[in-house]
Amino acid sequence: MDKVFVQGLEVLTTIGVYEWEKGIRQKIRFDLEMGCDTRAAALGDDISKAMDYASLSKKVSAYAEQNHVELVETMAERIAQLILAEFPVQSVRVRLTKPGAVPNAAGVGVEIERFARDQAVS
């Protein structure tokens, strides 16, 4: 499977389980990997047939800035669902890092992978 990726996308948001975290904004970092067929875009050299990583980055940043949750798991899941719903991808891997959240650790976080084929149809 071809992959389009976004590495190290940083967003400031309110995220955390502790009371002191609910009144501040903290940096989180996304590493995103989208499984999709890149051949049509490559063949036509055509952005309209591509999984546009610039547009995807904008949407992910806006969502994460504007929506406040407690757990990194919740944010990662919602971002995965947003990408599956709005972009032509077969799979998405979301790695969310919260740098500096734990003393003496460079980062903590979660990585999930979700598949379009597993989404419910309505």
Ligand SMILES: Nc1nc2c(c(=O)[nH]1)N=C([C@H](O)[C@@H](O)CO)CN2
């Ligand atoms: N599995 C998780 N553990 C913890 C989370 C989390 O989101 N998922 N969050 C916290 C706190 O918000 C922490 O980041 C503050 O330092 C603790 N454990």
